[in-house]
Every structure is written in structure tokens, then in C-alpha cells.
Amino acid sequence: NAGVTQTPKFRILKIGQSMTLQCTQDMNHNYMYWYRQDPGMGLKLIYYSVGAGITDKGEVPNGYNVSRSTTEDFPLRLELAAPSQTSVYFCASSYSSSGRTSYEQYFGPGTRLTVT
Amino acid sequence: RKEVEQDPGPFNVPEGATVAFNCTYSNSASQSFFWYRQDCRKEPKLLMSVYSSGNEDGRFTAQLNRASQYISLLIRDSKLSDSATYLCVVSPYGGATNKLIFGTGTLLAVQP
Numbered sequence: 001n002a003g004v005t006q007t008p009k010f011r012i013l014k015i016g017q018s019m020t021l022q023c024t025q026d027m028n029h030n031y032m033y034w035y036r037q038d039p040g041m042g043l044k045l046i047y048y049s050v051g052a053g054i055t056d057k058g059e060v061p062n063g064y065n066v067s068r069s070t071t072e073d074f075p076l077r078l079e080l081a082a083p084s085q086t087s088v089y090f091c092a093s094s095y096s097s098s099g100r101t102s103y104e105q106y107f108g109p110g111t112r113l114t115v116t
Numbered sequence: 117r118k119e120v121e122q123d124p125g126p127f128n129v130p131e132g133a134t135v136a137f138n139c140t141y142s143n144s145a146s147q148s149f150f151w152y153r154q155d156c157r158k159e160p161k162l163l164m165s166v167y168s169s170g171n172e173d174g175r176f177t178a179q180l181n182r183a184s185q186y187i188s189l190l191i192r193d194s195k196l197s198d199s200a201t202y203l204c205v206v207s208p209y210g211g212a213t214n215k216l217i218f219g220t221g222t223l224l225a226v227q228p
Contacts, residue, residue: 110159
């Protein structure tokens with residue numbers, strides 16, 4: 001099991017460019033999440049998904065979009081990148097079913113994004 | 117008021133010392149509580165869950181005080197490898213979404 005994988009590890013974008021951060025998990029988890037972490041700040045939830053075809057906004061969704069066409073993949077799209085989106089982005093997954101909820105979230109290694 | 121508040125540290129302690137971290141949360145309806153560990157430039161990983169009766173895992177002890185909305189983590193006999201940021205994490209929602217609220221973390225540096 002690779003767990004949660006993210007690509008790319010690093011990226012530098014110019015203001016106004018777009019990109020997609022990839023996230024894949026091979027644990028058959030139904031829940032997936034995108035967070036950003038700024039220096040000295042806690043992780044902030046951007047978007048989450050409770051299953052294929054279902055996504056919802058988190059605390060800081062502006063400037064981002066997501067899709068969840070399969071259980072395994074949960075890409076995060078940045079449109080019109082801005083310096084305020086310079087951050088470390090973490091993807092995570094967890095499992096829940098009726099009668100059993102695991103709150104442990106498994107994180108990918110992160111993508112360090114700089115927008116200049 | 118932040119939903120989850122922690123002392124940012126850093127806590128600089130010698131090897132073998134006992135160190136305690138505290139955390140407060142604002143939502144009295146919070147359901148579940150955790151400590152995660154994050155090494156420098158790495159992803160967070162679950163250290164331990166925190167149960168109402170308190171729980172221990174080796175050198176680590178976690179306590180929860182629901183009345184005071186307070187969580188603690190005690191590390192005994194600190195090792196160099198314990199150096200990391202410790203994140204206090206709360207699930208205010210429970211149930212369907214598994215959403216978590218993360219504190220900003222407390223930095224621990226164990227010195228030889």
C-alpha cells in the first residue's frame with residue numbers, strides 16, 4: 001500500500017496561472033480532504049468529499065475547485081493563482097461506514113506551492 | 117476565540133525530561149479528540165486518540181477534561197526522536213463528515 005500520494009512535491013506558479021494538484025489513495029477510503037498549511041497556522045480545510053461524485057466546501061474554498069470521479073482520486077484545481085495561495089497543500093483520507101467511524105485521517109506528503 | 121488553541125512553544129527540554137502540552141477548544145459539543153505529530157516539513161500523523169477516562173500509550177499520556185474544554189499530552193522520558201510539532205485536533209461534528217479542526221501546534225525540541 002502506498003497510502004496517500006500527492007504530485008507534484010514542489011511547484012512555482014506565476015500569478016494568474018492555473019494548475020491541478022493530484023491526490024490518490026489506495027486504501028479504499030470513502031472520505032478525502034484537502035488542507036492548506038501556512039507558516040505558524042493550523043491546517044485549514046479547503047474541500048472535502050464523502051464519496052465519489054460528492055464534494056463540499058470547507059473553511060477556505062475560494063480560489064479552488066475539486067472533483068471526485070473515482071474513490072481513489074481527488075484532484076484540487078487552482079484557477080488564476082494568487083500570491084495568497086502560496087502554501088503547503090495536504091491531501092488526506094479516512095474511512096467511515098454505518099456503525100463504524102474512524103476519525104484517523106491519513107495524510108499525503110504534501111505539495112509546496114509558491115505563487116510569484 | 118480560536119476553535120482550538122495551543123501554546124506554540126517552543127518547548128526546549130533535555131533528554132529524559134517530562135514535558136506537558138495543553139490545549140483548549142471552544143465548541144462544547146465536540147465529539148472526538150486527538151494528538152497528531154508533525155515532523156519538520158512532513159505530513160501530520162496520528163499520535164493518539166484522547167478518551168474521556170484518559171489513556172496511555174507507552175511514554176505518552178493523554179487527558180481530557182470536558183467540563184473545562186481542555187486536553188493535555190504528557191511525554192515522559194523524552195527522547196531526541198520526540199522532537200516535532202504536536203497538533204491538538206478536535207472533531208466538533210462527529211458522524212458523517214469526519215471533519216477535524218487542527219490547532220496551530222506546539223513545537224518540542226529535545227536537547228542531548
